[in-house]
Amino acid sequence: MKVRTRFAPSPTGFMHLGGLRTALYAYLYAKHNDGDFILRVEDTDQGRYVEGAVELIYSSLKQSGMVYDEGPDVGGNYGPYTQSERKDIYDKYAKKLVELGGAYYCFCSKERLETLTDKNGNRKYDKHCLKLSKEEVEEKIKNGEPYVIRQNIPSEGVSSYNDLIYGTIEVDYNELEDNILIKSDGMPTYNFANVIDDHLMGITHVIRGTEYLSSTPKYNLMYDAFGWERPVYIHLPPIMKDATRKLSKRYGDANFDDFVKKGYVEEAIINYVALLGWCPKNNLEKMTMEEMIENFDLTGISKSQSIFDEVKCRWLNGEYLKMMDDDEFVKRATPFLNEKLLSLDVNKVCKLVKSRVEILSEINDKLDFLVDFNAPISELYENNKQKSTVELAKKVIPLIINKIPEITEFKNDVIFSTLQELAVSLEIKAKTLFYIMRIAISGLEVTPGGATELAEILGKEECIIRLTKALENI
Numbered sequence: 509m510k511v512r513t514r515f516a517p518s519p520t521g522f523m524h525l526g527g528l529r530t531a532l533y534a535y536l537y538a539k540h541n542d543g544d545f546i547l548r549v550e551d552t553d554q555g556r557y558v559e560g561a562v563e564l565i566y567s568s569l570k571q572s573g574m575v576y577d578e579g580p581d582v583g584g585n586y587g588p589y590t591q592s593e594r595k596d597i598y599d600k601y602a603k604k605l606v607e608l609g610g611a612y613y614c615f616c617s618k619e620r621l622e623t624l625t626d627k628n629g630n631r632k633y634d635k636h637c638l639k640l641s642k643e644e645v646e647e648k649i650k651n652g653e654p655y656v657i658r659q660n661i662p663s664e665g666v667s668s669y670n671d672l673i674y675g676t677i678e679v680d681y682n683e684l685e686d687n688i689l690i691k692s693d694g695m696p697t698y699n700f701a702n703v704i705d706d707h708l709m710g711i712t713h714v715i716r717g718t719e720y721l722s723s724t725p726k727y728n729l730m731y732d733a734f735g736w737e738r739p740v741y742i743h744l745p746p747i748m749k750d751a752t753r754k755l756s757k758r759y760g761d762a763n764f765d766d767f768v769k770k771g772y773v774e775e776a777i778i779n780y781v782a783l784l785g786w787c788p789k790n791n792l793e794k795m796t797m798e799e800m801i802e803n804f805d806l807t808g809i810s811k812s813q814s815i816f817d818e819v820k821c822r823w824l825n826g827e828y829l830k831m832m833d834d835d836e837f838v839k840r841a842t843p844f845l846n847e848k849l850l851s852l853d854v855n856k857v858c859k860l861v862k863s864r865v866e867i868l869s870e871i872n873d874k875l876d877f878l879v880d881f882n883a884p885i886s887e888l889y890e891n892n893k894q895k896s897t898v899e900l901a902k903k904v905i906p907l908i909i910n911k912i913p914e915i916t917e918f919k920n921d922v923i924f925s926t927l928q929e930l931a932v933s934l935e936i937k938a939k940t941l942f943y944i945m946r947i948a949i950s951g952l953e954v955t956p957g958g959a960t961e962l963a964e965i966l967g968k969e970e971c972i973i974r975l976t977k978a979l980e981n982i
Contacts, residue, residue, distance in 0.1 A: 601734075
């Protein structure tokens with residue numbers, strides 16, 4: 509049997525990291541087993557529909573490197589892949605389920621439903637309309653009375669099924685309610701549509717969050733009523749923002765697009781998300797998509813919740829940036845540079861920070877001194893007296909100013925060798941001269957890149973201007 513998994517998001521906004529991980533694990537499991545990965549859009553709840561969200565689902569998956577084999581925008585043999593286009597299909601199977609005794613018509617008013625509670629004070633439907641005869645139901649429908657179709661869940665007994673992560677799961681039927689399967693507007697609820705679609709689309713393995721562990725018995729009742737084979741279940745533990753709070757898009761927590769806008773690269777986001785609940789046998793942390801597919805194994809998935817650690821995510825992103833070739837880094841970094849930095853040599857600017865940033869949005873702050881110069885204060889030269897003092901800086905800076913016009917090819921290596929010779933003539937260490945120069949032209953004690961790297965980017969004229977201002981300021 510060929511493995512077929514699916515990702516079935518609702519178009520209600522951005523691609524949250526929890527949803528992204530569900531999609532990723534479904535993708536990895538399918539591809540590890542030479543199977544198919546299907547995208548299905550569950551848009552039956554029109555009240556929560558967000559304009560543009562479907563396109564965002566497409567783009568997020570494609571940016572992430574998850575190429576789905578079937579979906580609304582690519583087609584396939586089991587479409588339509590958008591639930592709102594499958595209304596007639598759900599209607600047909602809902603009526604069939606009524607005939608099989610797995611569901612029934614309910615005509616109860618909103619006012620009556622609000623009066624219903626169980627012995628614990630919780631609102632729970634009392635199967636009132638299950639008692640209606642077939643003739644009574646037909647008469648009410650003929651008279652145009654509004655209705656829903658509810659699932660008929662046994663009042664007694666225990667449901668049991670196996671989950672590949674959590675093992676045997678048992679749920680008492682009396683803990684479940686006769687949920688609505690078809691709403692009064694004729695549209696299905698998730699509880700019904702996902703069962704019908706998973707079966708008709710040949711989904712073999714259902715991968716989703718643990719919040720569905722207790723709902724799965726309801727789905728199994730429908731599979732059994734129709735005489736269909738149940739899929740294999742793989743439920744995933746939640747991603748937490750801390751020890752007590754779940755990461756949730758409802759509370760504005762992290763989503764894929766936000767991380768991309770912050771300057772995380774897509775490959776690093778996906779890599780980190782893969783590690784939120786899964787550990788490969790070889791303990792690899794930095795992996796390409798191909799390596800994740802090769803290494804993915806359900807035995808590496810934890811039953812415990814995982815905590816999203818942005819510090820580690822930043823570190824991993826930094827590793828991806830360091831490993832990029834220079835041209836690729838420039839391509840990724842350029843959209844994050846402000847206008848002033850774009851006026852400089854972008855290739856040199858990017859090379860300066862490539863190994864010194866963890867996310868691309870840090871570049872502007874780290875290189876702000878290149879475009880907005882604040883002359884250094886005297887204290888900077890006194891912070892490391894092994895390297896410099898104010899008196900030494902006052903002596904060295906004028907000599908550097910005089911030497912710079914003599915440098916015909918103003919490039920890093922030439923500037924370095926010329927000023928190194930100056931240091932020898934002054935009988936001071938070269939690192940001392942460069943330390944003084946770096947403070948003078950940057951206004952900072954610590955910078956990305958050394959003094960001569962910065963000098964090349966700034967240019968001969970700007971260096972002289974800054975050295976002069978520094979001398980005046982100390």
